[in-house]
Amino acid sequence: MPATLRDVAEYAQVSMRTVSNVVSGYTHVSERMRKHVLQAIDELGYRPNPVARTLRTGRTGMLAFVVPEIDVPYFSALARDVIDAAAEVGYRVMIDQTGHDHDHERDLLTGNDRTMLFDGILFSPLVTKAELLEMNSPTQMPLVLLGEHEFDGRYDHVAIDNVRAAYDAVRHLLDTGRTRVAAIGAQPLEEYATPQQRTVGYELALREVGIEPEQRYARPAAHYSRADGYGAAVELLALDVRPDAIFCFSDLLAMGAMRAVFDAGLSVPQDVAIIGIDNIEEGRFSRPSLSTISLDTSFIAEQAIARVTARIETPDLRPRQIVAPHTLRIRESTASIER
């Protein structure tokens, strides 16, 4: 049985109030008393019970970071920054992996979840636009959406400008002389905001230089995984007129696509240039190194944490949209080719 505050009080012959004061810090308490109580605490090996404290104060000191899959490099890099940013302001982070399970996500959003031991949620969701809109009984839990969806004014939101990011990537491919630019990651359905926005940016860049987007050059990808990128690239390379560049909606797709190009006996960037989005570390060491759009994950994490903690303090804040910066990183996979 661990010692309780009451045990310490009895042992030290003081009131619980005094012990509590000593434990939780600063309240006026004489130095002699402090020493005395501290010693009692030490001798009994007392540790405050965080659950009791939480019940009393209403704060758990924990945030939930909700992602589809934690082992996707972009998410784990973001998780790292989120954990660090949260620690900075005294919060801990519980990672919740939805595994592409919409019901799980919805339970979280509607507060149906049975074990909500946290003060706020950072949500990198898969939920479709429709699902988000029809969410009729949103939880009172402070919530910040990350990187997906259009800003609809109901939730705080931190994301890059997806249209612009895609535009920048494709524009770079065009600038290096490629003309047959394919895309991997477009969603056939209009359900998800991010792929749709990136598709818009992709087509925008093409049209700007007078190229009409071709349907067969836009390939879907279910999970933005290496395997999906590989599969989509294999299809692209089998076309009569092969693309000379591929814009992948994530670096992971790009890694898969690169491997597919090699397996087809072709080379990157000579035969096919490849660019991704996310700037995962893997792409800095791959051969060739991967050009990409870098998202500032620590900026995203800090802004999200700042926003959710602000909302914990002041629940009625007006939802804001925060746009995170992105940067084009040119590496070997899109090097210009000798003509």
Added chain:
Amino acid sequence: MPATLRDVAEYAQVSMRTVSNVVSGYTHVSERMRKHVLQAIDELGYRPNPVARTLRTGRTGMLAFVVPEIDVPYFSALARDVIDAAAEVGYRVMIDQTGHDHDHERDLLTGNDRTMLFDGILFSPLVTKAELLEMNSPTQMPLVLLGEHEFDGRYDHVAIDNVRAAYDAVRHLLDTGRTRVAAIGAQPLEEYATPQQRTVGYELALREVGIEPEQRYARPAAHYSRADGYGAAVELLALDVRPDAIFCFSDLLAMGAMRAVFDAGLSVPQDVAIIGIDNIEEGRFSRPSLSTISLDTSFIAEQAIARVTARIETPDLRPRQIVAPHTLRIRESTASIER
């Protein structure tokens, strides 16, 4: 203000006891009553307060998974499996990132941490052998150590046979005809168990074929990162007599080493064969694909979860050591060479 159990009881004109029975499930309660209470719950939008429940029952339903860095692919892959295995038995997982901070780790182990809202800990630690041994006031928290350290009989422990794994990797390099086998990841100090054990396996394999390990071929690496692998490989390649194979203590080190070989104008596996440990997905898509020792992360996760939950139920279980299987995966990076 969210509705409480008491609110529901008053609203439905029944006792709190009855509401609690309905909420927590099975206790005998008439069907009519159940319906009645359920409706009241629905109308008031009542959600049980998990904190209050926890204070009463002493269970949070949460486990902590403690790793140095969550964005290391091996750890994030393991985290994924841990989260899944925990969900399977009704637990959630809080991820705690120590960031190579020994004090943080020690606080966790000694229960000095102020916010321990979990029922048990899975610990993939950095603490040195000495630190672990001198841990004089271990917390009563159920604890399972993952993948590090020797089994000293005080904690449950799930890990591969590190000596054997290293031996298998090096043996494979030797079998393909390489004779100058270097290693990256050895720790100069004898503080950490894993690198030491892998060094033992490395030297064992060499000696078995009559090769005396050379000091200059064994390079340390602080963080098992791509960058450390790169740096160590650069040094190895600058030696008068260049190694013709490198055994890296992690796949991430191997990815860095591979890039260093290319940057030196050499090729893998023709000039230098490379093998790692961990079997991260990245190595299946890299060029060349990376030979490695595969650890069964889902086995490790399941065993660890089974063990920690068992210990939550029955605190006095005798600590056990569970050895996880490993398998050699031969890929392109160690292909045999034409002589």
Added chain:
DNA sequence: TTGTAAGCGTTATCAC
């Protein structure tokens, strides 16, 4: 500065 006591929202122990 310190003591007393009332909750926080639940579950569990007792009756009936």
Added chain:
DNA sequence: GTGATAACGCTTACAA
């Protein structure tokens, strides 16, 4: 099968 009531361990008015 259901109803009152005492904990669980802590924080914090309110008193002293």
